[in-house]
Structure formats: structure tokens, C-alpha cells
Amino acid sequence: MTQDQISRKTNFYGRANSFSDNECSGITYCTDLEKSILTNNFEKRGWKQVTSEEYWNFYWACVQSCRNIFSVDSGYRMNDNQMINHFPNHYELSRKDLLVKNIKRYRKDLERDGNSLAEKAELNWSSTASTRYLHLDFVPVTFVLPADYNMFVEEYRKNPQSTWIMKPCGKSQGAGIFLINNLSKLKRWSREAKNAFHTPVGKESYVISRYIDNPLLIGGKKFDLRLYVLVTSFRPLKAYLFKQGFCRFCTVKYDTSVTELDNMYVHLTNVSVQKHGTEYNSLHGGKWSLQNLALYLEGTHGKEVTDRLFGSISWLIVHSLKAVAPVMANDRHCFECYGYDIIIDNNLKPWLVEVNASPSLTSTTVTDRILKYKLIDNILSVVLPPDGIPDVRWNKIPSEDALGNFELLLDEELAAQEENQNVAHIRISKSSTNRWK
Numbered sequence: 001m002t003q004d005q006i007s008r009k010t011n012f013y014g015r016a017n018s019f020s021d022n023e024c025s026g027i028t029y030c031t032d033l034e035k036s037i038l039t040n041n042f043e044k045r046g047w048k049q050v051t052s053e054e055y056w057n058f059y060w061a062c063v064q065s066c067r068n069i070f071s072v073d074s075g076y077r078m079n080d081n082q083m084i085n086h087f088p089n090h091y092e093l094s095r096k097d098l099l100v101k102n103i104k105r106y107r108k109d110l111e112r113d114g115n116s117l118a119e120k121a122e123l124n125w126s127s128t129a130s131t132r133y134l135h136l137d138f139v140p141v142t143f144v145l146p147a148d149y150n151m152f153v154e155e156y157r158k159n160p161q162s163t164w165i166m167k168p169c170g171k172s173q174g175a176g177i178f179l180i181n182n183l184s185k186l187k188r189w190s191r192e193a194k195n196a197f198h199t200p201v202g203k204e205s206y207v208i209s210r211y212i213d214n215p216l217l218i219g220g221k222k223f224d225l226r227l228y229v230l231v232t233s234f235r236p237l238k239a240y241l242f243k244q245g246f247c248r249f250c251t252v253k254y255d256t257s258v259t260e261l262d263n264m265y266v267h268l269t270n271v272s273v274q275k276h277g278t279e280y281n282s283l284h285g286g287k288w289s290l291q292n293l294a295l296y297l298e299g300t301h302g303k304e305v306t307d308r309l310f311g312s313i314s315w316l317i318v319h320s321l322k323a324v325a326p327v328m329a330n331d332r333h334c335f336e337c338y339g340y341d342i343i344i345d346n347n348l349k350p351w352l353v354e355v356n357a358s359p360s361l362t363s364t365t366v367t368d369r370i371l372k373y374k375l376i377d378n379i380l381s382v383v384l385p386p387d388g389i390p391d392v393r394w395n396k397i398p399s400e401d402a403l404g405n406f407e408l409l410l411d412e413e414l415a416a417q418e419e420n421q422n423v424a425h426i427r428i429s430k431s432s433t434n435r436w437k
Ligand SMILES: Nc1ncnc2c1ncn2[C@@H]1O[C@H](COP(=O)(O)OP(=O)(O)OP(=O)(O)O)[C@@H](O)[C@H]1O
Pocket: 140, 165, 167, 171, 172, 173, 174, 175, 177, 209, 210, 211, 212, 213, 224, 267, 268, 269, 270, 341, 343, 353, 354, 356
């Protein structure tokens, strides 16, 4: 939806402030993404498709349309019966550089307040000692380039043997990513890709992160987790975890030798990369369900260790959300389903690699299609009031049934109520031991 379309639409609908009887009989939806996984779900509910220029109750928008709607210039005002699937500044969580910036700020704030979560420990890394956060160390050490180049070099020199991964901040699906294992390679790249940091539309920034070079391998292959997290409010924080995430495997065995450094089939788990490889299997799409992973880990490491790992993953997600909550525009018309990418290392420590605001709804296998259809169905039943009519005045407390495959990660409002009754502090889902199964 363009700014112009929004302005024209506002003139007409700006007056609408409540859901009239007439409108109640027909909920309208609009989508920028013509995916049957979405449209089948909307139509199952008897909703009628309209264009973005008509009156919609529910908009599954691309991030750009959402930003246009919320831009000051659009003058668009949503009424109480309109909902949209992004928060206006979702990029605070989903842009690689901003995510890291927010997490760094969150840690500093907790440290300043003397919070024990920000406890640090000495880490002896080769000959140099450095300190790291004991609990809040869940994103790989990351710098934004070119801005933080000097800080990166300082860190690099502490451990020149380590490998780093360069990722353009504004791209996805593995585009523009490469690994480096020495500073001269970075310098060469910067020289050769003349204007490496400059594009026709301005500066392109990159993040450079410590490469997790000891991933947990299954069948000798690297994998990451794709988990779905639904946020219905940032202040108070209300977040849900979809129990049916999956693992995405590389098609080629993991190999840290220098000759394989540029082989993306070894190092990048993105399906968009792997599907071009000769070893790609379109039947299973290189995916494993989380249930299979849990069974595998219970078999190889035991149940307690497995439960602890999944508990740490939930913990990591909650704290990444808390890190951005203060800066998020908490508009009550918005909800968002984030795709979390997590790598587990061979010490069974989870690392947050990235958060996507528009996780792919493309299905590569039949199982994938069923899972994503269910995901959308469950999102709708969590974000909509029990009568199924979008209404932002609703208290956003879904019933147990409405959760489907989602489980509560955190509801600060509920937690505060419980605290008032001296029941509990911040509550991370009680069902944590049964999680994902
Ligand atoms: N620090 C890291 N250590 C090890 N592997 C990493 C690291 N960062 C990224 N990767 C690998 O590279 C892949 C791509 O990284 P990332 O998801 O950040 O980029 P992207 O191109 O934005 O992908 P997406 O399509 O998911 O948005 C990850 O799925 C993971 O396999």
C-alpha cells in the first residue's frame, strides 16, 4: 500500500471509529502476500478479501505497507476493529545491527542497576583474558561495520585464530554472507568490492559476528532451529512460543578447513541456500521436527540436559524481547510473529543468530505446509477475541483452547497480578518441562 493510497483511504475511513452492525456481518481482510496458507485460513473464517484501498479489519501486510500506514505523513488512523501483523518499528528486533545494539544496551542497563542477571566472569581466551556476561551471553560477539571497525580489530587480536561471519544488515536468505579467518581477507574484500559499504541508495552496513565454529552436529551436519514467537504486546510483554518449530540442516558435512570456508553448503543453514545444492532432498527438505530433535537429544544426552537446553532457549527468547520492549512502538492494533534462528553449539549452549519479522510462509514439503497452515490458524485464534472479530479493546488473554500449539512464554500483566497475590515473580511458562513435545 503506497502513501498515496493510504491518504485517499484515510479521507474515507478516518471517520470510522467503531465496528458497526453492518460490518460485523462480514469481516474483511487484505493481504500483500497471496499465499494459500494465509487466504485459506482467512476464508475458513468466512472473511471476505478486499484490496488495501477498501475497508479492512485484518491486514497481513508486508513490512513496507505497515510502515507506510504508521508513517506520520499518511495521517491514517485505525479504528478499534482493525489489526495488522507488524509493529511499526519491528526492525529494532529484526535488523541484525539493531538487535545487537538493543541487547548491548539491555545488558548495560541491568548492570548499572546491579541486577544479578548482568553478572560477568573472567574468560581466559588464549593468552588474553577478557570478561563476558555469565547469563546474558546469548548472541555471538558482534560489531557493526564500518562504524565499529576499530573495536572489531581489538577483539579480533585477542584471538586471531577465530573465524568471523560478515552479514549485510539489510539482506536475507544468506545473500552477501561470507566467512573470514584473517583480517587481511576483510581488508582485501573492502578494497576489491570497491565501495563495499556504499550502495546507490546510501551506505550499506554489515555486522561481523564471531562464527559459532563448534555447532552441534547431527549426522556430521550443521543445523539451526527455526522457532516461531508470537508477540501480542510489548508493554506489558505478552509472548507465545509455537511448539512446532523445526531444524534446518546443511546438505554437506561440516568441515572447518580453510578450503571449505567459502562453501556455503557447509556453513549456512538457510533453505534458500541449501535448495540449490546437488545433495538437497526435496522430500524432507533438510528439515527435522523439534520433536525429533528432542528425542535425539534425550537419547544421546539424557532428558534432564535436553529439558535444560529447551529451558535456556525460552529464556533467551524472553530476554531478547525484553531488550527491545522499551523501544518498541507498542501499538495495540499490532501483533507480530517472529522467526527466531538459533544455533546450538556442541556444549549444548543456544545462540541467537537472527530474528525475522517476516518468516517465510513458503512450504518446501507437505509437512511444512501443514505446519505453516496450523501456525497461521493458531496465530489468528490467539490474537482475536473469542468471538473472532478483531477488537483492540479486548484484554488479549486467550483461553487455553485458543492457544493451540502456542504456549505462553511470558505475560507480564498476568505475572504482575500473580505477584500482587504473592504467588510468583515473572512467570516463564509453567509447562516448560513438557515444552516442544
Ligand atoms: N554467528 C554465526 N555462527 C555460525 N553460523 C552463523 C552465524 N550467523 C549466521 N550463521 C549461519 O548463517 C545463516 C544465515 O545467517 P542469518 O540468518 O543471520 O542471515 P540471513 O541471510 O538474514 O538469513 P534469513 O533468510 O534467515 O533472514 C544462518 O542460518 C546460520 O546457519
